Amino acid sequence: DVKVTQSSRYLVKRTGEKVFLECVQDMDHENMFWYRQDPGLGLRLIYFSYDVKMKEKGDIPEGYSVSREKKERFSLILESASTNQTSMYLCASRPDSPGNTIYFGEGSWLTVV
């Protein structure tokens, strides 16, 4: 079974703190994604990566950066957390082939106070 693991399930951080959200997948997938989910807004794509050290901006990249130093790990970084970044963050991965299935982690609930 494919497993996408998000290291932190629940976090509470203070405004201005630097926050790292880690995601690891164990199936050698090329593509990895970070989304945030907010009530009434669905899932919105923050960043994605199609290879090691490669990254592309999604629809809402402002306030975020990412790192993909190893194929299995995709990190989301909040350089200076703000209260409007309180949200549920979901990581996903997908192989190049077959490309029909995308796997999600369980989500990380981040509260910024």
Add this chain to the structure above:
Amino acid sequence: GEDVEQSLFLSVREGDSSVINCTYTDSSSTYLYWYKQEPGAGLQLLTYIFSNMDMKQDQRLTVLLNKKDKHLSLRIADTQTGDSAIYFCAEYGNNRLAFGKGNQVVVIP
């Protein structure tokens, strides 16, 4: 960019069929998906359909795709209380997966 539209809420009696609809805009989408999210949980892939198919059936689930109208639907037969969840449709194209805002389904016993 892609735009995926869903209605927000559906209430259905246990044992009835439920139908959730979705429209999308990206005609180059290769795959279309239905995901289920239960409270406090991540997204569970229910089923997907390749863009050159019209219909896919998987046990109680039937997916219909109308490419001309860019309309996707999910029919759940014999809806159970365990089917209460938020359902998201999503389209994959141009290396990205775009989601609708979700449709909350409440099953009444």
